[in-house]
Amino acid sequence: MNAEDMNLEDGKKKFIQSWGTMGSSWGINRTMAQVHALLLISPDALCAEDIMEDLKISRGNANMNIRKLIDWGLVYKELKPGERKEFFVAEKDMWDIARCIIIQRKKRELEPMLRVIDEISSVEGTCPESEEFCKVVKDIKVFSSKADSTLDRLSKADAKWFASTFMNMIK
Amino acid sequence: MNAEDMNLEDGKKKFIQSWGTMGSSWGINRTMAQVHALLLISPDALCAEDIMEDLKISRGNANMNIRKLIDWGLVYKELKPGERKEFFVAEKDMWDIARCIIIQRKKRELEPMLRVIDEISSVEGTCPESEEFCKVVKDIKVFSSKADSTLDRLSKADAKWFASTFMNMIK
DNA sequence: AAGAACTTTCAAAAAGAAGTGAAAGTTAAT
DNA sequence: ATTAACTTTCACTTCTTTTTGAAAGTTCTT
Numbered sequence: 001m002n003a004e005d006m007n008l009e010d011g012k013k014k015f016i017q018s019w020g021t022m023g024s025s026w027g028i029n030r031t032m033a034q035v036h037a038l039l040l041i042s043p044d045a046l047c048a049e050d051i052m053e054d055l056k057i058s059r060g061n062a063n064m065n066i067r068k069l070i071d072w073g074l075v076y077k078e079l080k081p082g083e084r085k086e087f088f089v090a091e092k093d094m095w096d097i098a099r100c101i102i103i104q105r106k107k108r109e110l111e112p113m114l115r116v117i118d119e120i121s122s123v124e125g126t127c128p129e130s131e132e133f134c135k136v137v138k139d140i141k142v143f144s145s146k147a148d149s150t151l152d153r154l155s156k157a158d159a160k161w162f163a164s165t166f167m168n169m170i171k
Numbered sequence: 172m173n174a175e176d177m178n179l180e181d182g183k184k185k186f187i188q189s190w191g192t193m194g195s196s197w198g199i200n201r202t203m204a205q206v207h208a209l210l211l212i213s214p215d216a217l218c219a220e221d222i223m224e225d226l227k228i229s230r231g232n233a234n235m236n237i238r239k240l241i242d243w244g245l246v247y248k249e250l251k252p253g254e255r256k257e258f259f260v261a262e263k264d265m266w267d268i269a270r271c272i273i274i275q276r277k278k279r280e281l282e283p284m285l286r287v288i289d290e291i292s293s294v295e296g297t298c299p300e301s302e303e304f305c306k307v308v309k310d311i312k313v314f315s316s317k318a319d320s321t322l323d324r325l326s327k328a329d330a331k332w333f334a335s336t337f338m339n340m341i342k
Numbered sequence: 343a344a345g346a347a348c349t350t351t352c353a354a355a356a357a358g359a360a361g362t363g364a365a366a367g368t369t370a371a372t
Numbered sequence: 373a374t375t376a377a378c379t380t381t382c383a384c385t386t387c388t389t390t391t392t393g394a395a396a397g398t399t400c401t402t
Contacts, residue, residue, distance in 0.1 A: 006290065011308075092307065113190075116189040132214040
């Protein structure tokens with residue numbers, strides 16, 4: 001083992017911490033991302049209590065964020081026979097994780113825009129101002145519809161295809 | 172003109188407002204996105220004063236956000252002959268706009284992760300915990316390097332290629 | 343080099359987002 | 373039906389981010 005090697009505990013801390021920071025810049029809240037990180041690197045399922053202790057967060061907070069992760073499809077409930085408690089495991093396949101995130105971000109970032117743009121497309125006019133306006137709206141509409149359907153297909157594509165075709169496609 | 176047609180003023184307001192909301196969920200601050208929206212739909216260059224008035228924001232705020240938009244490459248300074256004042260115009264080509272955003276988001280969302288993952292890769296071990304940890308870190312590394320180079324190429328691709336090839340590629 | 347016309351900075355204030363924890367709600371076993 | 377083991381909710385607090393505006397800094401013009 002090299003002197004520069006990082007030990008497991010420090011590595012874990014750093015990972016959870018960074019996944020959290022990352023999360024915020026991804027529009028995911030810090031704690032949600034940290035819970036996800038914790039579950040990702042845990043070899044077995046954890047219960048709410050474990051998570052609260054590890055991350056030093058309250059019950060309510062833990063619960064909220066676990067719930068959100070389940071909604072997103074990034075985490076599953078796991079019931080152990082004979083135990084009342086609920087345990088949680090993270091989805092560990094990178095492509096599935098990416099897929100979940102693509103779907104959620106599309107929902108939050110793209111779809112609302114498409115709706116507004118549709119509403120707004122009924123503006124029409126002949127002055128320079130309205131012409132500029134309509135042109136911009138039109139361009140956004142065309143562009144974002146394309147992006148929308150591309151992301152749609154991408155999120156439905158399977159992992160294998162993704163790895164082999166998409167990633168290399170752009171050569 | 173239909174009864175349901177939206178008039179220009181309302182359309183503009185709605186557009187600026189929504190682009191702003193959108194911005195927040197994109198990790199771009201609301202005001203920055205609104206300034207961008209305003210410039211996007213304006214047929215000619217606006218000065219700081221115009222922007223302050225239109226959006227009802229302070230001088231400092233306007234200045235900061237214009238500056239950030241310029242840094243991102245979404246807005247250009249325009250100097251009118253004979254005028255001291257600086258005017259600003261938005262980049263209006265959708266593909267150029269997308270490109271700027273891809274570059275910035277990659278910088279903020281992906282690159283920091285790659286750095287941390289690199290640091291962390293020096294952990295090694297033999298217990299189940301460290302094995303799980305190393306596996307996850309490895310998977311993330313592989314995946315995010317691929318994503319990184321794909322985005323890189325994408326951001327260097329030109330508009331024409333983008334429109335014709337990429338968008339339809341996934342058929 | 344003095345003045346006018348703008349632009350930038352920054353510390354303090356306001357707004358907004360996230361976290362807490364105790365109380366209320368559920369559910370499974372007896 | 374009761375209880376015990378969990379989960380969820382929500383009014384309140386704490387932390388973060390954004391905005392303000394006045395003061396300081398620039399840079400053209402004469």
